[in-house]
Amino acid sequence: xxxxxxxxxxxxxxxRFSPPIGGLAGTSFKHExxxxxxxxxxxxxxFEVHAENYMGAGGAPHRALExxxxxxxxxxxxxxxxxxxxxxxxxxxxxxxxxxxxxxQPALVSEHLAWSTHETGFFNDLLPLPYTAATFQHxxxxxxxxxxxxxRPILLENPSTYVAFATSTMSETDFxxxxxxxxxxxxxxxxxxxxxxxxNHGFAALEYxxxxxxxxxxxxxxxxxxxxxxxxxxxxxxxxxxxxxxxAVWKLFEIVIxxxxxxxxxxxxxxSIPDWPVLKAEAxxxxxxxxxxxxxxxSDDRHAA
Amino acid sequence: xxxxxxxxxxxAIAPALLDPTRAVPTVVIGPNGKATEKRFGVYRNNVTVxxxxxxxxxxxxxxxxTGNDFFRAMARFYIRSSPPRSPLLFEYGRDFxxxxxxxxYAQSLPWLADVARVERxxxxxxxxxxxxxxxxxxxxxxxxERLASLVFAAHPATRLVRSPYSAVTIFAANRSAEPxxxxxxxxxxxxxxxxxxxxxxxxxxxxxxxxFISCLMAGCPLGEAAAMALxxxxxxDIAANIAGLIEAGAFTSIAPATxxxxx
Ligand SMILES: [Fe+2]
Numbered sequence: 001x002x003x004x005x006x007x008x009x010x011x012x013x014x015x016r017f018s019p020p021i022g023g024l025a026g027t028s029f030k031h032e033x034x035x036x037x038x039x040x041x042x043x044x045x046x047f048e049v050h051a052e053n054y055m056g057a058g059g060a061p062h063r064a065l066e067x068x069x070x071x072x073x074x075x076x077x078x079x080x081x082x083x084x085x086x087x088x089x090x091x092x093x094x095x096x097x098x099x100x101x102x103x104x105q106p107a108l109v110s111e112h113l114a115w116s117t118h119e120t121g122f123f124n125d126l127l128p129l130p131y132t133a134a135t136f137q138h139x140x141x142x143x144x145x146x147x148x149x150x151x152r153p154i155l156l157e158n159p160s161t162y163v164a165f166a167t168s169t170m171s172e173t174d175f176x177x178x179x180x181x182x183x184x185x186x187x188x189x190x191x192x193x194x195x196x197x198x199x200n201h202g203f204a205a206l207e208y209x210x211x212x213x214x215x216x217x218x219x220x221x222x223x224x225x226x227x228x229x230x231x232x233x234x235x236x237x238x239x240x241x242x243x244x245x246x247x248a249v250w251k252l253f254e255i256v257i258x259x260x261x262x263x264x265x266x267x268x269x270x271x272s273i274p275d276w277p278v279l280k281a282e283a284x285x286x287x288x289x290x291x292x293x294x295x296x297x298x299s300d301d302r303h304a305a
Numbered sequence: 306x307x308x309x310x311x312x313x314x315x316x317a318i319a320p321a322l323l324d325p326t327r328a329v330p331t332v333v334i335g336p337n338g339k340a341t342e343k344r345f346g347v348y349r350n351n352v353t354v355x356x357x358x359x360x361x362x363x364x365x366x367x368x369x370x371t372g373n374d375f376f377r378a379m380a381r382f383y384i385r386s387s388p389p390r391s392p393l394l395f396e397y398g399r400d401f402x403x404x405x406x407x408x409x410y411a412q413s414l415p416w417l418a419d420v421a422r423v424e425r426x427x428x429x430x431x432x433x434x435x436x437x438x439x440x441x442x443x444x445x446x447x448x449x450e451r452l453a454s455l456v457f458a459a460h461p462a463t464r465l466v467r468s469p470y471s472a473v474t475i476f477a478a479n480r481s482a483e484p485x486x487x488x489x490x491x492x493x494x495x496x497x498x499x500x501x502x503x504x505x506x507x508x509x510x511x512x513x514x515x516x517f518i519s520c521l522m523a524g525c526p527l528g529e530a531a532a533m534a535l536x537x538x539x540x541x542d543i544a545a546n547i548a549g550l551i552e553a554g555a556f557t558s559i560a561p562a563t564x565x566x567x568x
Contacts, residue, residue: 052392052393052394053395055393056395056432056433057432057433057434057435057461058433058434058435058436058461059430059431059432059433059435059462059500059503060431060503061432062435063503085315086313086314086315086316087315090392093392116392117392118315118318118319119319120390121389121390122388122389122390122391123319123323123388124351124352124355124356124359124389124392124394125322125348125351125352125355127318127322128333129314129315130314130332135314162344162345162348163333163341163344163348164333164334164335164336165314165332165333165334166334167314167332200336200344201336202336228343228347229343230335230339230340230343230344231335231339231340231341231343231344232339232340234339236344236347238347
């Protein structure tokens with residue numbers, strides 16, 4: 001690699017170990033909520049940001065992120081790495097990503113099973129890929145490269161999709177399990193994406209979850225979706241992140257947590273962003289489910305002793 | 306070994322994302338034989354709409370001036386002609402002002418491109434590297450006979466936008482939530498954009514001010530920059546201008562000019 005990587009750790013960012021994130025609910029961090037969050041002081045919960053929004057040199061975004069990171073665990077969520085693309089990763093982008101990981105020492109680092117760049121064009125969406133031996137190979141190569149560059153494992157997120165590929169030779173869950181086995185990456189299970197994809201492709205979300213390697217899940221995403229219709233007039237769900245989590249997704253979340261135990265869980269809300277108390281209330285609902293599962297696990301431990 | 310067909314999925318999908326006249330790529334299918342028009346349309350829509358939103362966030366005053374429908378139509382044309390190359394959306398739209406200048410339907414708003422240039426400079430200043438600005442009293446310690454030979458280092462956020470129109474006034478009026486009254490667009494205005502800490506500040510420069518700071522930013526000594534400004538604006542107040550620029554946070558340091566650079 002010919003790229004010079006700078007590890008920026010400015011004096012304003014005292015390096016501190018991240019507060020523990022296990023069993024916590026968190027929210028997307030949006031700048032419009034900064035004042036409300038800081039006014040409340042340190043709170044139980046974590047914040048997730050899109051890495052690309054903090055790839056500028058300085059200014060308000062970094063000042064806000066430093067303020068959040070000082071008292072809360074941080075989750076760094078990459079959106080544009082194009083892990084699922086057939087082309088080599090963008091080394092400049094990877095170096096920027098590494099710089100952010102080094103600077104903010106996030107508790108969680110994640111990326112998507114999708115692509116957004118091809119040749120020189122950037123499409124600003126999470127685009128789908130077929131699941132084949134060839135795509136398996138380049139997804140694993142890309143994850144190896146990311147993990148070697150940032151010197152830690154990432155969590156790979158399952159996508160929401162609207163189309164499939166005739167060339168696919170394995171199921172998404174088999175593909176994801178094999179990638180995790182091969183690369184040692186963890187998984188980010190987006191339960192809304194599961195529900196959206198299952199509906200759009202006409203299978204049961206519970207079947208998908210039964211096949212999903214839950215033991216490798218290091219984070220869960222919950223989000224709202226919108227409903228449109230496909231060419232045949234059947235429901236086509238859109239992963240819109242613009243509203244509250246659907247009841248069906250809450251139900252699936254409870255089932256997953258019962259099986260898996262408490263896992264850091266994020267309420268993703270990226271557009272039509274509500275006031276902070278609304279977002280906070282969604283996170284509190286997830287936290288209550290996580291806490292119940294934690295209490296049950298502790299009581300199981302006592303009975304077993 | 307020829308590439309497996311599956312490696313070409315991105316090459317098949319990418320050209321159809323921004324071009325609605327292209328057919329849905331045949332590599333994608335619907336479940337159980339379902340059609341792909343609306344399904345693939347979700348991706349097409351996500352790409353275009355998210356890029357329009359990105360431009361709308363950067364060019365908020367242009368959006369307010371033109372209205373939503375005009376802006377979205379203009380942005381759609383622009384996105385097709387200049388799709389982003391970088392995954393950093395705050396870098397997108399650098400040539401949007403130049404596009405606006407050429408855009409057929411914006412010809413009746415000749416100042417619109419300059420308002421966009423101010424907005425672009427605003428965002429660049431917002432994301433620029435942090436640096437401590439020159440202290441207000443920095444010049445007080447310099448012996449008067451050495452002042453003319455001082456050179457100034459610009460703060461990483463400092464930007465200058467010159468316009469033959471009232472671009473600064475129009476920008477300021479349309480970036481606030483207040484109602485906009487009538488503005489005479491024909492007064493030439495120069496914008497100085499600075500960010501001494503985290504807040505970006507846009508100021509209008511007095512006559513001669515733009516040539517003065519552009520000389521200083523290019524590395525000319527103070528005396529030379531002042532002479533240029535006076536030539537253009539005989540009433541140019543050197544002391545007030547340099548104090549104003551320092552107070553605005555336009556510079557980070559001063560140094561005596563080095564000999565032998567031809568000045
Ligand atoms: Fe997600």
